[in-house]
Amino acid sequence: MAKAKVVASNLGAPPSLDWIPLERLTIDSRYQRALGNKNERHVRRIVAHFSWNRYQPIVVTESGDKFAVIDGQHRLAAAVLHPKIDSLPCYVVDAPTVADQAAIFIAANTDRIALGRIHQFWAAHAAGTEWAVRIHKLCEGAGVEISRTPRSNLPPLTTVATFTIQKLFPLGDNAIASALALLVESHGDTADVFRSATIAALARIAAEQDFDFAGMVKVLRDLDLTEQLARAKAKKATGGGKLEVALEEILRKRYARRNGAGRR
Known part of the structure; x- marks a missing residue:
């Protein structure tokens, strides 16, 4: 320099x-x-x-x-x-x-630049910290890249949602891996998809015992996830609560509607 x-x-x-x-x-x-x-x-x-x-x-x-x-x-x-x-x-x-x-x-x-969460993650991963290694393994297994820098526009198959994934640990690795795999299968070539709220909403749905992975993939393929996230933000603005919960409710209704139609 x-x-x-x-x-x-x-x-x-x-x-x-x-x-x-x-x-x-x-x-x-x-x-x-x-x-x-x-x-x-x-x-x-x-x-x-x-x-x-x-x-x-x-x-x-x-x-x-x-x-x-x-x-x-x-x-x-x-x-x-x-x-x-x-x-x-x-x-x-x-x-x-x-x-x-x-x-x-x-x-x-x-007069200092705070250490962002994504930088904290990569530092923890370099140190071999268990939670960071676990997150990296989950993303790598799904074919999802973790960005090296915070960014607002994510390329396909890229995430910065390390903090959210860590919060989802109590749901188990299978639920988190399923959420990532759902997005890979349904929107793997779409930019800006692997967002915190979307991953969290899908992981909670995937954690249920009778979860139908293939059925949820079909639901997601029919949806514009950016549009659904905007709907969730509007829902949160009027009703309060968390964005991921509002999105989960929207996706659950779609999922239940499709499963109900499939059983008839």
Whole structure:
């Protein structure tokens, strides 16, 4: 990648890295958030799974004989609770006033690109995490590719619905695999089909004991799934609830109607 043409001219004072004892680290409540119940649960998760391999140095600045923590309050709270930690590696920046510190705090918590779910999935898969490996195996077995990036327009046989598939685990792998296979059989050459709501709706239908796979394929082949998803969105808008549930109701009616006609 070529050097950028537009760059910041004032880089400020270079920071330093240092190990600082916990008792010298302090929180300024004038710009830091108070730790509520949700934050405390997050802190305890950090303590339970703490590893230096995953630790990122906290950002601090000198404040008298202490160091004010600008970014990393949860990591500090976790370190205080952990019996084997008495100091932390810190990124020490030059921020002499509270206004300077608050500005860095805002930037550190807003000027960042959050790790999306699809990126979380691929990172977990690379790490060999069980849930990610399981999802990949299910999709690969159905001939469905998992996108490497989040996208709104999906090519045929492509999905980003990893989070939804993970939520469907209680239904069992057979139900999830059947949902994917239904879409492959009925709309394998259609773009933008392997959506979260559609996969979830079909997996719940496929989980039933007397489910007729071939019959459902016939139902789906007669449907424009984009149109059905739009109907489900309208249904959700007026009646509330989840999109996948609204779509499930629509597909169930079609499925029941066809099965009923087939038995006569």
